[in-house]
Structures are given as C-alpha cells and as structure tokens.
Amino acid sequence: MERRPVVIIGGGPAGAATALFLHARDPGLAREVLVLEKGRHPRPKVCAGGLIPHTLDCLRELGVPLAVPNVVVHHAAVDVPGRRVTYTDGELCVATSSTIRW
Ligand SMILES: Cc1cc2nc3c(=O)[nH]c(=O)nc-3n(C[C@H](O)[C@H](O)[C@H](O)COP(=O)(O)OP(=O)(O)OC[C@H]3O[C@@H](n4cnc5c(N)ncnc54)[C@H](O)[C@@H]3O)c2cc1C
Numbered sequence: 001m002e003r004r005p006v007v008i009i010g011g012g013p014a015g016a017a018t019a020l021f022l023h024a025r026d027p028g029l030a031r032e033v034l035v036l037e038k039g040r041h042p043r044p045k046v047c048a049g050g051l052i053p054h055t056l057d058c059l060r061e062l063g064v065p066l067a068v069p070n071v072v073v074h075h076a077a078v079d080v081p082g083r084r085v086t087y088t089d090g091e092l093c094v095a096t097s098s099t100i101r102w
Pocket residue numbers: 009010011012013014015036037038039046047048049050051052055
C-alpha cells in the first residue's frame with residue numbers, strides 16, 4: 001500500500017489551497033502530498049464569481065495572479081422578504097468575468 005505523510009481529500013478550493021500553501025512553506029513536501037479528488041476538474045460549478053478580500057490575500061500570498069477580467073465592488077444590495085440589505089462600506093469583493101455584464 002502506498003503511504004504518504006499528507007493526504008488531502010478533495011481538490012476544491014480548500015484542498016487545492018492547502019496543497020499550494022504546504023508547497024509554498026516547504027517545496028520538499030510537494031512529492032509527499034497526495035490530493036485525492038473524486039471528480040474531474042475543471043467542473044461545472046455554480047458560482048457568483050466574487051472574490052472576497054481574504055481570498056485575494058491568499059492568492060497574492062500564493063503568487064497566483066488574477067488573470068481574468070475583474071472589477072472591484074463597493075456597493076451591493078440583496079432583496080430578502082420584507083426588506084433590502086445593502087452594503088456600502090468599502091471594498092466588498094472583486095467580481096470576476098463570470099458575473100460582469102460588459
Ligand atoms: C450558488 C453558490 C455560489 C457561490 N458563489 C461564490 C462566490 O462567488 N465566491 C466564493 O468565493 N465562493 C462562492 N461560493 C462558495 C464556494 O463554492 C465554496 O466556499 C467553495 O467551493 C468551498 O470549497 P471547498 O474546497 O471547501 O469545497 P468544494 O468546492 O465542495 O470541494 C470539495 C471537493 O472535494 C471532492 N470530494 C468530496 N468528497 C470526496 C471524497 N470522498 N473523495 C475525494 N474527493 C471528494 C469534491 O468532488 C470537490 O471537488 C458559492 C457557493 C454556491 C453554492
């Protein structure tokens with residue numbers, strides 16, 4: 001049986017980021033980490049296309065460029081039964097091409 005010191009189950013954002021952070025911290029670990037993914041990527045995935053500031057910090061730390069068209073979102077409003085929730089306080093997120101109507 002194959003043995004690895006680190007096995008990550010799932011290659012979604014959490015699993016992939018964990019593997020990338022481990023590699024960034026110790027490149028020698030790259031051959032030791034096994035990511036097991038039951039699906040096939042890229043996958044069909046419902047997504048709003050928004051990247052919150054923490055996600056952008058993580059991408060910067062990993063040296064992953066944001067290589068798709070994007071805009072910074074400063075205002076947002078969501079209608080819920082009976083009221084509207086608004087956000088107008090600074091940088092909410094970056095909207096990527098899947099959500100932008102050019
Ligand atoms: C409608 C919708 C819109 C969203 N929009 C946004 C957005 O705009 N911006 C944003 O940042 N987030 C958005 N999200 C949230 C985002 O999708 C999740 O936060 C993110 O996918 C979570 O990543 P994860 O790696 O934890 O889980 P997942 O993305 O679910 O990845 C888990 C992976 O593990 C695999 N897996 C599961 N079980 C096993 C197993 N037993 N063995 C091997 N592999 C396995 C799966 O196939 C999958 O690939 C949205 C979510 C939804 C539902």
